[in-house]
Amino acid sequence: xxxxxxxxxxxxxxxxxxxxxxxxxxxxxxxxxxxxxxxxxxxxxxxxxxxxxxxxxxxxxxxxxxxxxxxxxxxxxxxxxxxxxxxxxxxxxxxxxxxxxxxxxxxxxxxxxxxxxxxxxxxxxxxxxxxxxxxxxxxxxxxxxxxxxxxxxxxxxxxxxxxxxxxxxxxxxxxxxxxxxxxxxxxxxxxxxxxxxxxxxxxxxxxxxxxxxxxxxxxxxxxxxxxxxxxxxxxxxxxxxxxxxxxxxxxxxxxxxxxxxxxxxxxxxxxxxxxxxxxxxxxxxxxxxxxxxxxxxxxxxxxxxxxxxxxxxxxxxxxxxxxxxxxxxxxxxxxxxxxxxxxxxxx
Amino acid sequence: xxxxxxxxxxxxxxxxxxxxxxxxxxxxxxxxxxxxxxxxxxxxxxxxxxxxxxxxxxxxxxxxxxxxxxxxxxxxxxxxxxxxxxxxxxxxxxxxxxxxxxxxxxxxxxxxxxxxxxxxxxxxxxxxxxxxxxxxxxxxxxxxxxxxxxxxxxxxxxxxxxxxxxxxxxxxxxxxxxxxxxxxxxxxxxxxxxxxxxxxxxxxxxxxxxxxxxxxxxxxxxxxxxxxxxxxxxxxxxxxxxxxxxxxx
Numbered sequence: 001x002x003x004x005x006x007x008x009x010x011x012x013x014x015x016x017x018x019x020x021x022x023x024x025x026x027x028x029x030x031x032x033x034x035x036x037x038x039x040x041x042x043x044x045x046x047x048x049x050x051x052x053x054x055x056x057x058x059x060x061x062x063x064x065x066x067x068x069x070x071x072x073x074x075x076x077x078x079x080x081x082x083x084x085x086x087x088x089x090x091x092x093x094x095x096x097x098x099x100x101x102x103x104x105x106x107x108x109x110x111x112x113x114x115x116x117x118x119x120x121x122x123x124x125x126x127x128x129x130x131x132x133x134x135x136x137x138x139x140x141x142x143x144x145x146x147x148x149x150x151x152x153x154x155x156x157x158x159x160x161x162x163x164x165x166x167x168x169x170x171x172x173x174x175x176x177x178x179x180x181x182x183x184x185x186x187x188x189x190x191x192x193x194x195x196x197x198x199x200x201x202x203x204x205x206x207x208x209x210x211x212x213x214x215x216x217x218x219x220x221x222x223x224x225x226x227x228x229x230x231x232x233x234x235x236x237x238x239x240x241x242x243x244x245x246x247x248x249x250x251x252x253x254x255x256x257x258x259x260x261x262x263x264x265x266x267x268x269x270x271x272x273x274x275x276x277x278x279x280x281x282x283x284x285x286x287x288x289x290x291x292x293x294x295x296x297x298x299x300x301x302x303x304x305x306x307x308x309x310x311x312x313x314x315x316x317x318x319x320x321x322x323x324x325x326x327x328x329x330x331x332x333x334x335x336x337x338x339x340x341x342x343x344x345x346x347x
Numbered sequence: 348x349x350x351x352x353x354x355x356x357x358x359x360x361x362x363x364x365x366x367x368x369x370x371x372x373x374x375x376x377x378x379x380x381x382x383x384x385x386x387x388x389x390x391x392x393x394x395x396x397x398x399x400x401x402x403x404x405x406x407x408x409x410x411x412x413x414x415x416x417x418x419x420x421x422x423x424x425x426x427x428x429x430x431x432x433x434x435x436x437x438x439x440x441x442x443x444x445x446x447x448x449x450x451x452x453x454x455x456x457x458x459x460x461x462x463x464x465x466x467x468x469x470x471x472x473x474x475x476x477x478x479x480x481x482x483x484x485x486x487x488x489x490x491x492x493x494x495x496x497x498x499x500x501x502x503x504x505x506x507x508x509x510x511x512x513x514x515x516x517x518x519x520x521x522x523x524x525x526x527x528x529x530x531x532x533x534x535x536x537x538x539x540x541x542x543x544x545x546x547x548x549x550x551x552x553x554x555x556x557x558x559x560x561x562x563x564x565x566x567x568x569x570x571x572x573x574x575x576x577x578x579x580x581x582x583x584x585x586x587x588x589x590x591x592x593x594x595x596x
Contacts, residue, residue: 004484005468005475008443011488012465194451195460201437201448208435211397212449213423213510214457222458 016192025271026181033174040169046281047176048237051183053261053273055230058187061267062196063223064203066120068255069127070231072111072134073104075249077232079138080104082151082245091157097179097236104232105225112224116217128252135250150246154239165241172241179237183230188270190226199223260303349408350375350544351396351427351514356405358391358568365391367568369405373514373546380547380559384588388568389548390432393518396546397429398422410513424453426513430503432522432548438492442483442502445491446474449509473509481505481535497528501535514544521551556580564588 032043052074059065077100084090090099114126138145146152158164163171190196202209202216210216239245248254257280265276283302288295349372356369366388373379383389394400396407398419406415414422437445447464450473451457465471478484481501486494491502500520507515517536524532533554539545549555555562555576562579564572572582579585 002475004479005471008474008478008487009465009468009471011443012447012471013463015465016463189463190460192463193460194448194457194462194464197440197444197448197464198452198457200440201445204437204439205435207399208431208437208506210419211423211429211431211435212506213420213428213452214448215418215420219458222460 016188022271025274029177029181033170033177037170040173042281042285044169044173044176044241046277047173047180048234048241049257049261049281050274050277051176051180051237052231052234053258053265053277054180054184054187054270055227055234055273056258057262057267057270057273058190058227058230059223060262061269061272062191062203063199063220065115065220065224066124067115067127068124068252068259069115069129069131070227070258071250071252071254072127072131073108073228073231074235074238074254075131075134075138076107076235077101077104078235078239078245078249079145079151080232081236082154082239083144085156085240085243086151086154092161093156093159093175093240097233097240100236101229101233104235105229108228108231109221109225111228112221115224116220128255131250131255132252135247138247138250145245145247148247150244151239152244154243154245156240156243165243169241176237176241179233183233184270184274187230191270195219195222263303264306348375349373350410351546352408353392353396354406354408356392356395356407357403358388358395358400359403365568366395366402369565369568369570371563371570371573373544374561376541376544377561378545378547378559379561379563380549380555381563381565382549382552382555383565383571387565389565390518391568392565393429393516393548396516397427423510423512426511427516428507428510428512428514429516430507430518430520432518434499434503436491436499436502436506438490440491441488442491442494442498442505443474443478443487445502445506446477446483446509447471449506450474450477453510477505477509480538481508482531495528497524497532500524500528500532504535508539508543512543514546515539516546516548518548519550520547521549521554 036043052070055073056067056070059067080103081096081100084096084099090096111130114130115123118126139147142148156165159171159175163175165172198209198214198219201214202219206216235249238249261276261280262272263276264279265272265274284295284299287298291298351373353369353371356366357364358366369392371381371392381389381392391400395402398414398417398421402415406413408414409422409425409427412425414425417425437448440448444464447470448457450470451459451464454469454473456462456467456470478487481504483498483501483505486498491499494502504517504520520536521529521532537558547555547559559576562574562576563570564579564585566588571588572579572585574582
């Protein structure tokens with residue numbers, strides 16, 4: 001290979017390398033199992049919220065699809081995993097989780113054709129409408145779903161037949177964290193693949209994307225389906241770790257919270273949903289212990305401040321961070337190239 | 348043999364006829380220019396050819412296939428690519444990623460979701476060839492948004508070229524390029540491989556007459572004159588309608 005070809009290949013691959021900050025992030029995430037033993041329940045909620053937000057980031061941050069209806073996928077898989085456990089159809093949680101994700105993905109595929117026509121506002125309304133309709137369907141068939149009382153009597157078998165969901169949420173948290181990590185690795189892989197790159201192109205300029213031969217519509221259908229699948233896994237996790245599922249899985253609040261999480265954390269760099277979920281969940285927890293009655297006021301205030309004041313700065317920060325990483329990457333790349341020219345067999 | 352042919356192409360926007368009975372034949376390997384005064388319908392014709400717009404009537408043939416009903420990306424796969432008059436680039440991507448995207452797509456691996464970008468040598472080899480041909484090697488790691496305009500213009504053509512078209516449509520490739528960067532751009536266009544048929548839509552008469560071996564003149568949505576450059580230059584009607592307007596401007 002010519003030096004230029006080496007350079008091209010190295011540069012393209014280097015984009016996907018795990019940075020030390022990322023590795024530190026995940027080491028810390030797993031260290032929380034031992035660091036904060038009293039916080040399992042809230043940390044478990046956070047992990048589920050993070051996975052859910054990651055699913056939205058996939059369509060919003062990478063494909064530019066704004067949605068207020070991720071709860072549809074969260075909810076359908078939540079009920080699905082609750083029902084299969086309750087009636088003993090699928091007892092093993094991991095298998096039920098994967099099936100839940102597939103059910104949600106199937107719903108995502110079917111509804112994608114409604115969502116992908118029209119502009120942002122149309123999409124927002126269609127996604128919202130789908131989740132509201134499903135909520136009503138679950139309410140109507142209360143014989144099966146328990147209606148407003150929620151789905152009672154769910155008993156979830158031990159994970160892989162080995163690890164029981166304990167009262168303190170210890171195993172439940174580890175389970176959620178591992179699922180989050182596995183899903184994150186898959187999402188990361190997708191984002192750095194040619195498919196992921198083509199999504200960024202579609203988001204950046206759909207007209208040109210079509211003009212270089214990218215089937216824009218099918219790429220969007222694909223990512224919407226994948227995103228729905230991950231949202232479903234998050235919903236199934238919630239049902240499995242709480243042994244309960246209620247109509248609020250379909251609520252507008254849940255989809256709206258998700259947008260707030262991404263506003264706090266930022267979109268399009270994968271960690272926005274994760275960091276946003278941690279900040280949002282702990283902020284909520286902290287404020288609600290300070291003022292149990294009026295905590296929503298303070299959350300609202302924080303959001304207004306973030307959007308009005310902080311957003312530009314966060315945006316500018318991202319830009320600066322991106323440029324720094326970019327420059328570092330260039331320097332790291334330049335070094336092996338220089339070595340290579342001095343000693344051709346050097347590496 | 349005509350590689351690209353339109354038969355009675357027509358496009359109406361409500362009451363306005365933007366293209367009327369356009370029957371254009373572009374020969375294989377030609378350097379064909381489509382010229383016309385502002386508002387003559389040149390861009391409409393390009394949009395019809397590439398599938399951004401669907402014609403009200405008429406047919407479009409590419410290499411013997413009727414492509415009238417095909418989507419833009421399908422036409423690209425059949426071998427027709429275009430550049431845009433106003434840059435349509437992916438500003439957040441680098442030239443390397445941009446070209447890689449088009450090459451992956453053409454080699455059928457653009458939908459791969461498990462493989463990392465840059466792990467296929469067939470793709471990287473082709474990226475290298477295109478980056479060198481279009482003199483983008485020195486800026487290939489920069490974000491497209493911060494490239495000098497001339498480089499963006501080169502990338503605009505490189506991106507279309509990366510689709511390996513049999514027919515390349517260049518929509519005012521030199522528009523807005525500063526004098527200092529112009530030479531590089533024109534040299535690159537002149538060096539396009541002979542087997543690639545080029546249809547050039549252009550305002551710049553120097554470029555048209557130095558490059559084209561055949562010229563079609565479009566006026567008010569209709570084909571007006573069609574012939575070799577000398578014939579077109581001599582045609583008194585063209586002088587009146589088109590060159591006359593240029594002289595006034």
